[in-house]
Amino acid sequence: MSIIVKNISKNYNGQLALDNISFEANEGQILGLLGPNGAGKTTTMKILSCFIPSSSGEAHVYGLSTQSKEFEIKKILGYLPEHNPLYGNMYIREYLSFVSDIHKISDKKNRIDELIELTGLSYESNKKIQDLSKGYRQRVGIAQAIIHDPKVLILDEPISGLDPNQIIEIRELIQRLKYNKTIIFSSHILQEVESICDSVVILDGGKIVANEKMSNLSNSLLNHQKTVIEFTKSVSPELLMSSINNIQLEKISDTKYSISSSSSEDIRERLFDFAVQNNNKILELKSQHTSLENVFKTLTKISGND
């Protein structure tokens, strides 16, 4: 385990931002931190990057404690803070050269060229940072975080506010970096986490509501299948309920229903038979994939009811 977070809590002036959270992350893996705003994602990342200490509990990065080995951790960690703070008045190369000086990189010039190439900044490389578009600024932020080839990369909302093309590019960039690094990535955009991460920790109100491998997460909640059906003639909900077992109905109109089934069986065949038996026709029949969004809604709602 390259990152171990154990029973961490964080109190901001009496307000509990993190409540006893624990999780682990492996090398070569992208861990997604997911949660609504104010869930504690940024606080977790700030603790891991040694910006602030935790109120209780401990975190280890490659065996180094965030409490006693701050300086050593900072050397092997790349961090892109939320909102990607940069020095707008600097030129890209000037800025990257400043960061490489901090990290005491010996072959500075080649490393900067390499990074500019890797992050796709070549066309813009002679500009000042303040003249760059948001997507390019984000690349500078990522370049800054990986300049010393860190073992751990922490990216706080790296894709927020980017346009769809930029999102794809940044996503590919992060995927490429994954090899021999541990990447922690936070987002409140579910599709992102779904498409990039290998495992996900879902936070809500400072607590972990789910901590699973990406594949397990969807499976464990996929037994709730949802099917939308529209008939030509109106159907009474009672009739539908009595003909097909184990379903919950949500009436959209007299002819249209959204049906959730608690069994793993596909109910579409039975719906077809039902229509035939009742001399009705089907206009629309579609099975809805349980997206992370639904999983997320379900999970955060559960914790909200606690």
Next chain:
Amino acid sequence: MISIFKKEIAYFFSSLTGYIVLIVFLLLTGSFIWIFSSTSVFNYNYASLGQLFAIGPIAFMFLIPAITMQSFADENQRGTLEFLITKPIGDWNIVLGKYLATSCLIILSLLPTLVYYFSLYALGSPPGNIDSGAVLGSYIGLFLLGNIFASIGLFISSFNANQIVAFIITAFACFSMFWVFDFISTLPLAYGKADNLIKSLGIEYHYDNISKGRVDSRDIIYFLSIIALFIYLTVISLGRRKW
């Protein structure tokens, strides 16, 4: 530390702050020494740089807060402080790098005024009739005074996210450090009892001593310890995030 120092210097001269500070300082001191008839050396009839060292502290009193007001306030506001702190630099090096950059700017603003000294040296009758010891002492004093203002400015900037607020508080703090102790010592409350002690807490007392050309270790220690105190307080203030 060196990388922070270089970054700050580059910032001073890319954002014009540096140039403006240098120009304004020279304009102010230059006009008092050479142009304004009530203070000009031509009317004073003595080859003396006294005006430079009388105006210098006042010019520094608002120019240095203008330099330091952005140092942490701006980084705080832009979030770049988080960036710096999460890099392997260390709080001490961040503060010292910024302090040394400001100190360097003070030296750069004092350097051109050497022209005044050489001009007066030549204008003296006979040439060279100028108290060089006092001038050297005054330069040391003015430099150290500027450094005190810089360390105060850094400290105040470190806990203010607003640059204007940082500027005003720093300017007032510098003003107080310079004159207020001297003023308090003349109040009936202190006069004749602790007046000398109170007076010696202020900068002016030590600055006056040094300006006479008497570079006394006690005064130097006073300047250095005040600078060290405020640098230390700045480091503590940066560490507030851990509280």
